[in-house]
């Protein structure tokens with residue numbers, strides 16, 4: 144006697160899940176669609192799906208359909224380091240190999256000079272010269288600041304965010320963020336027991352009206368905003384939007400953390416929100432995106448009365464960021480080389496955005512002509528996590544929208560973030576974009592060729 148038909152369907156689907164043809168999180172055909180395709184009845188398919196659900200291979204939801212279960216950690220696919228055969232479109236960093244030689248030279252010059260001050264303890268968590276040149280860097284890109292007094296050094300923007308959250312909010316406090324935001328902010332809040340509320344955005348960033356309404360309805364301890372080339376949507380706030388946000392901050396006397404790490408990419412500097420809310424605004428810049436994340440050099444501009452408090456906090460936690468990379472940063476800023484490297488990276492980003500728009504022309508892309516990343520709206524048959532995993536199975540690392548949600552219970556937008564800068568050479572980037580375009584074209588709902 145031959146095996147019941149439904150078991151043959153179970154076996155086939157199991158094979159496809161194992162081989163990755165049915166990616167984790169992807170939607171299975173409806174009972175009727177599959178029955179028609181296989182010349183059987185919807186009841187037989189329903190029986191097969193039930194057996195697969197019992198094996199914990201798929202999950203069915205009334206009204207939504209059946210999906211392949213997620214067993215792997217999504218964090219596996221957002222990685223700083225990729226395998227040799229992988230294309231990494233998941234990490235936002237500059238095309239470092241372009242200027243590694245310049246950095247090597249700058250570091251050896253500093254080491255050859257043998258300056259004692261770089262090896263000892265330093266007051267105020269940083270040498271005056273390093274802080275003053277941090278002010279020069281931030282001023283160049285739109286921040287009102289003169290002199291070193293209000294500049295505090297930090298070991299990268301992530302460190303800056305974490306010290307500001309620790310210093311200016313309490314456990315249980317609520318922090319407002321863009322409703323899709325940089326996951327590093329979410330992990331700090333999570334670890335430190337701060338609540339996060341996502342504020343809706345449009346293509347110009349966070350909506351001031353929604354922030355205002357939230358502040359009227361509950362106590363918000365801090366708002367964190369990425370005003371230029373927002374991560375992940377690439378939205379950049381024009382001046383008027385910045386004025387409106389500053390007005391809400393001033394009215395509610397709310398701490399503002401303006402994470403301006405991508406501000407150097409603006410073709411013309413846009414004045415910082417902090418300029419309009421100087422009593423409440425902390426402004427963060429960093430060299431991580433323009434020059435090198437490994438240098439861990441960030442600058443925080445504080446309100447006048449807050450520099451001492453923030454410096455004391457940094458002293459109490461790490462004493463001081465190492466002066467050595469800041470000495471290199473200061474030299475590069477003073478000579479103008481830092482600005483030239485930043486501009487060179489912007490030009491690379493412009494070329495790569497053109498390539499991406501060419502290869503992904505059939506899809507809705509949110510980006511700027513010179514942004515490091517883009518936000519790709521997936522065709523409706525793809526879900527973000529399923530696509531991310533399907534791409535990973537083909538050796539391409541991308542970042543699912545689920546990774547950026549301020550509210551984990553909110554529906555996941557059908558989108559992924561692609562970073563165009565981490566791959567060293569343009570020809571490899573083209574290979575990755577071509578493969579992504581091919582994968583995007585596959586309509587997994589109606590692709591029954593495998594049965």
Ligand SMILES: Cc1ncc(COP(=O)(O)O)c(C=O)c1O
Nearest residue numbers: 299300301325369374429431436
């Ligand atoms: C918005 C934003 N802030 C902060 C960081 C972290 O920067 P850093 O390497 O300077 O810590 C990133 C890195 O992706 C980012 O996108």
